[in-house]
Amino acid sequence: MQEAHTCPGYCRVVLVAAAAVLGLLGLPTIGAAEVRSAAQHYVALGDSYASGPGIPEQRADPIGCQRSTQNYPALLAQELRIRDYTDVSCGGARTDNMTAPQPVRPVHHPAQFDALRPDTDLVTITIGGNDINIGDLWLACAQLGPTDPAGDPCQRQVTAGGTDLYAERIALAAPKVGQALEAIRQRSPRATVLLVGYLRILPSATGCYPTFPIARGDVRYVDGVEQQLTAMLADQASNHGAVFVDSYARSLGHDACQQPGVRWVEGTAATTAAAPDHPNALGMQEVARLALDTLNRNGA
Numbered sequence: 001m002q003e004a005h006t007c008p009g010y011c012r013v014v015l016v017a018a019a020a021v022l023g024l025l026g027l028p029t030i031g032a033a034e035v036r037s038a039a040q041h042y043v044a045l046g047d048s049y050a051s052g053p054g055i056p057e058q059r060a061d062p063i064g065c066q067r068s069t070q071n072y073p074a075l076l077a078q079e080l081r082i083r084d085y086t087d088v089s090c091g092g093a094r095t096d097n098m099t100a101p102q103p104v105r106p107v108h109h110p111a112q113f114d115a116l117r118p119d120t121d122l123v124t125i126t127i128g129g130n131d132i133n134i135g136d137l138w139l140a141c142a143q144l145g146p147t148d149p150a151g152d153p154c155q156r157q158v159t160a161g162g163t164d165l166y167a168e169r170i171a172l173a174a175p176k177v178g179q180a181l182e183a184i185r186q187r188s189p190r191a192t193v194l195l196v197g198y199l200r201i202l203p204s205a206t207g208c209y210p211t212f213p214i215a216r217g218d219v220r221y222v223d224g225v226e227q228q229l230t231a232m233l234a235d236q237a238s239n240h241g242a243v244f245v246d247s248y249a250r251s252l253g254h255d256a257c258q259q260p261g262v263r264w265v266e267g268t269a270a271t272t273a274a275a276p277d278h279p280n281a282l283g284m285q286e287v288a289r290l291a292l293d294t295l296n297r298n299g300a
């Protein structure tokens with residue numbers, strides 16, 4: 001993405017990102033006139049980790065996408081003071097739904113890439129989790145946990161026969177993510193593209209059974225799947241001209257086993273206004289902050 005690394009577009013994004021980070025820290029920011037010279041058209045793409053199911057207020061365009069007015073794209077657009085902002089993220093989206101409509105009740109959600117324009121100069125995308133059905137992993141492991149709380153019933157099931165089902169799915173999803181990033185570049189060649197990763201759902205070791213009812217022996221496996229997914233996304237970003245926002249690494253100590261006000265994602269029984277196994281409002285605030293920080297550090 002050569003044009004994303006030249007002025008004036010690149011300089012404008014870096015300028016406003018730095019200003020926004022300072023603002024979040026309570027430090028003086030640059031003048032409003034300079035801020036308005038930042039990115040002109042921002043498009044937010046992705047799945048439920050971008051849309052924000054359950055977080056007030058839920059938008060109705062369409063309601064089936066479970067898109068919050070307080071998701072990280074909305075907060076990022078607010079901090080960057082971007083007036084021309086389009087959020088088409090939608091719960092359940094896969095890479096296929098970037099170029100094909102997604103059925104969501106009561107309507108079909110248009111292909112997300114329809115929102116991209118030649119003059120789009122900032123894009124965020126969170127995608128890949130549904131391609132590997134990671135939500136099914138969390139659900140299956142939570143259902144199997146009570147059968148052997150100290151063991152690893154879930155890992156045994158998904159690796160039966162010597163084949164790791166989720167490792168295979170991640171490998172199959174990798175080229176799809178890469179193709180999606182290339183397609184963004186083709187449609188919006190001036191855009192800085194942030195591929196935003198997934199927040200950590202569990203700690204790396206013991207977990208918190210029965211609060212999050214995944215057997216203790218399965219916690220390392222489940223966390224390992226998310227590490228593999230994160231590594232794949234980072235590789236695809238590097239190989240296809242995008243900038244990776246490593247939400248997984250940066251959310252250490254803020255997994256679903258932590259107390260309210262500390263955790264950035266909810267567990268299988270959400271205790272705040274958010275969907276189970278998804279970011280809460282604090283998590284969305286922090287992902288927006290991470291995206292700003294990534295823009296600033298990478299000069300993207």
